[in-house]
Amino acid sequence: ALGAARVAGVSLPSLPNQDNSFAEIYARIDKVIDCLKGLSPSQIDGKDDAKVTVTIGGQPQELTGQNYLYHFAILQVQFHATTAYDLLRSVGVPIGKIDYLGPRPR
Template sequence: MNANPPIFTATVPVFRHYLSRISDIVALAGPDALDAALADMPSARWQFATAAGFAMRVTCPLAGRDVPDLPSGLGPRLAVARAVLGAMKPAEFDGAEARVIRHRAGFAEIDQTAEQFLYLFGLPNFFFHMTMGYAALRAAGVALGKEDYDGIHLYPADYRLPES
């Protein structure tokens, strides 16, 4: 049985894992490919940097911490976000579900319970930006697979999913 607070379990290990995946994707893609973008959206580099920002923007208030300023460069930004998450302790999240988080969503100023903030705002936005960065790289021809995205799946190199 997991003795960690549920909000800790839903944030710190999840964001650490996927920030690690982003770091690996960035390394596979190389710096030139990170300028790729979908349609009129910002670049993969921007999307991944924004995902790292969301990891901090979501986890820190839930832990009762201030959101730190992150470096502007993507590599250092990912490293700092992962280090901040790595220093967080489960005890910081005791009682987190009772917190109300006031934040901005675009131009909207809103109050959400911790669970609403995490599950309806934080996690979806983190994964949106991670996915847009991944999709931009794929569209630009970077050879990435689902295993690169989640670090869990494994497919043979020549395998193609059947279309239904």
């Protein structure tokens, strides 16, 4: 959501790192969903070459919209999903590859 919002050039929602309860986690998820619902395709379409500045390793980095989404934002989501999956598996939660991959398209 933040990646799409950055490329669209809209204000990012405040998402402080204070998920101390499931209620706070659900509230954070709701904010992200609201952010996505507030975007329209026209706000992102044609922004492949738009400049997006993000802080990486404490340094501001300027990327094109396409490079930011493909080489940073999507990879961030994949990294965190993989890490959550690995942590759950390590404590014995009975999940498998299909839970990570999701249903196959038909």
